[in-house]
Amino acid sequence: MADSKSWLDRSRTVAPPGFSRWMVPPAALCIHLCIGQAYAFSVFNLPMSKLIGITDSAPDDWKLTSLGWIFSLAIVFLGLAAAFGGTWLDRVGPRMAMVAAACCFGGGFIIGAAGIATHQLWIVYLGYGVLGGIGLGLGYISPVKTLITWFPDRPGMATGMAIMGFGGGAFIASPLSVHLMKTFSTPSHIGVAETFLCLGIGYFIFMMIGAFLVRVPAEGWKPEGWEPSEHRSAMVTSENVHIDDAMKTPQFWLLWGVLCLNVTAGIGVLGQASAMSQEMFPGRITPAAAAGFVGLLSIFNMVGRFFWASTSDFIGRKSTYMVFFALGIALYAAVPSTGQSGSIVLFVAFYAVILSMYGGGFATIPAYLRDVFGVRYVGAIHGRLLTSWSVAGVLGPVLVNYIRQYQIDQGVPKADAYTVTMYIMAGLLAVGFLLNLMMKPVNARYYMPRAAAMA
């Protein structure tokens, strides 16, 4: 027991001389590729609504509306765990946090499997929703500070790689879950519980490999031949702000708004992409092609995470977000005209770029926080900022769905029902542009004394 404790201890994760920092991104990816499964949770909804009836839903089967709460709970607990677990993570180090994330996320699946096997929905809520959600939150923020510390020369690229994994996790989970359910299903049984069990064990093992691989650099370590630039931008501080003080600064709330608005614009579209494409191009985009459109958007969502975060290392975080907002406004405003002109190619291209910037927003924010608040509490500050994701997760889909419905109720043809929504999204991005424009360096009175920051 003493050994296992010491293995989890931060001191045991300090890299020996000669350790390659390129071992750390795979460790982070082991975590993010697993927790990215959350994006693919919807593949379980329909099978879980037919566990008793098998071919059709029976009266005692779970309703889709009740099943929707599993994912919603997971996202709420993701936000809570990221917000409140950040300071703990900062104290105990990445390995302990990764192990906790593996236990919660893998354990959440296993408890969920028990709930499905006994047909007790509250156990599934408790398992995947609460415990799995905590695993999601801890896992999401666990490698961020470690990667930034290992790659002070390319923090955007480093965190972009990990957060790209979160986007890519759904690519793996979706076909894998479908395959497992097919394997475990019989004519009289749907194999969701067995699939949950397999995924729980598999994800636990894979995340533990990440915990095993992760290392933090020794005190004072820096990349060979790299010196911090003396002519760094005014937007990049070499000081540190304490997490409690960070939340008192206008910069924290400006960035909270920036992330929230960027995510709101993207997430609303992502959820409605299939229906929107078919309604804007009736008879030309079939349901199968619409599914392909959703797949294409998720590819751009993933690739954008790496591309934009890496680009931000060269053009700066503020400029990167300026591009997101300025280009986003132009593209959202132009989307209705693609429907009117019947240009599917432009419609797809515009949304591909929009979704790349949605993913890019997630991936660039940790490095932006590092620039503004310093490295010391960046993981914990990032965790608190992710509450904006929870808000956007509700705001985006509500805006798109309700405005569309209102338009249709007013007699607007379905093909044109998204026009007002697109203009509202462009308006939200204009507000985001202004918030980002207001970003200035943090007032020096918030900086921690150097000795305290080193402690």
Add this chain to the structure above:
Amino acid sequence: MSDTPKKTTTAQLAVAWLLVGLPLLWGFWMTLGNAMKLFE
């Protein structure tokens, strides 16, 4: 912490990257196949 130098080998790096790269490539390939339906 150990101060004994312990150089990471190319093989260790390759294994670590393959471990995450292969599943990611498989998932990417499957999604790309799905996305291609848009152009059929």
